Amino acid sequence: MIRGWPVATVGTERGARRRRGGRRAGVLVAALLAAGLAAGCTSGGSGDDGRGSPQESPTATGPDGRPLPPVLAVKIDNAPEARPQTGLDEADVVYVEQVEGGLSRLMAVYATQLPESVGPVRSARESDLELLRQFDQPLLAFSGAQSKLLPLIDRAPLTPVEPGSKDDAFTRDSARAAPHNLYVRPHRLLDDPPGEAALTTGFRHGPAPAGGTPEDEVSVRFPAARFTFTWSDADRAWKVSMDGAPATDGDGDRLTASTVVVQDVTVRRSGFRDFLGNNTPYTETVGSGKATVLRDGRTYPAAWDRATAEDGTSFTTRDGEPLNFASGPVWVVLASGD
Known part of the structure; x- marks a missing residue:
């Protein structure tokens, strides 16, 4: 217990x-x-x-x-x-x-x-x-x-x-x-x-903000990886692809996200290395920065803020208003803002 x-x-x-x-x-x-x-x-x-x-x-x-x-x-x-x-x-x-x-x-x-x-x-x-x-x-x-x-x-x-x-x-x-x-x-x-209340991420769900830019597809690149999110009107969700191939579950069904966040973060060297001697990157998720939020076939420029490690991450529009996410699965891509 x-x-x-x-x-x-x-x-x-x-x-x-x-x-x-x-x-x-x-x-x-x-x-x-x-x-x-x-x-x-x-x-x-x-x-x-x-x-x-x-x-x-x-x-x-x-x-x-x-x-x-x-x-x-x-x-x-x-x-x-x-x-x-x-x-x-x-x-x-x-x-x-x-x-x-x-x-x-x-x-x-x-x-x-x-x-x-x-x-x-x-x-x-x-x-x-x-x-x-x-x-x-x-x-x-x-x-x-x-x-x-x-x-x-x-x-x-x-x-x-x-x-x-x-x-x-x-x-x-x-x-x-x-x-x-x-x-x-x-x-x-x-x-x-535990239920939805245990998701103390700071994410808000609700109606989409005004504006946004219509977008069919958004790709995010890591040095040796690529993620693509393609909007599907039929599914009302973003279909996930990895390294140019559709991402599926074990039954062959396409992975989707209701909301995708591309969060610009600092990715720096850590004090750790893998067994081959390669440095392990450290992704900083406390702080603030820019982000792009994808929902409902549109992209929204946003700002993110997480004051302390115990806090969730808040997302706001350019006007400083809270930016609501769509109901359903959220994918957060922690991408280097460099």
Whole structure:
């Protein structure tokens, strides 16, 4: 149980070693303690991320004022060998992030529904910790991380879920080659989805603003990846393509988004490298900048602002008015503004 809600218990040998080493800060969630895994820091608590900043997260509550169960975030492989992915069509929010070599990975967030399977699951990055601070003690499903990053994950206000932390939560697809064949089963982690109120992203939904520019297709380029969003009047959604090919789910159905955000961010070098020695980019999601919002077959110039890591991100029009998103899945492409 997390804050009185049914959440599958999680425990790892690595979590036990963390406690013995005395490196955990914050309050232990009762069910995770019983299962043998220390939680990073409950909402409203504080710690340290190795850079002196507080480790806090917002508290999501339902209409009755009760704390909500956490959202589930899954780090998803986006190499060509990993496609088509599973479970992306049921995500409430999909973040597109740059990784080593100019390639991309995805972070899918689930609050209103839980797929049977999500993946392929891959490793976490330092940027993920800042991105996820906007949620209340989220579950983060991932497969490994650099050894120097693990202490930061330990101290982050989230619950890490890795292979081995829950015996039946992860499975391998024998028809695919490793490492592109690991999947997580969300129902083994959460009994029920937490609901829309747990999406403390700062996004607003409602009628489209005035103006906008009619647009049939918008492409965003990373150094070694490309995403294209094509408007479909029939579907009332943006069809997703990756590297020039239609993006589909495991059943062959096209992936779509009701709203697409191309968010100009700073992508800088981090203090981490992959096993080949390539520097891992760090995507800064706290701050402010320009963005382009796609909805209803139109594009809208916008400004984004996220004052602290605990805040969601607000989007406003050129006139400073809140910019509403369309109801449905949101894709956020975190693109370098350089």
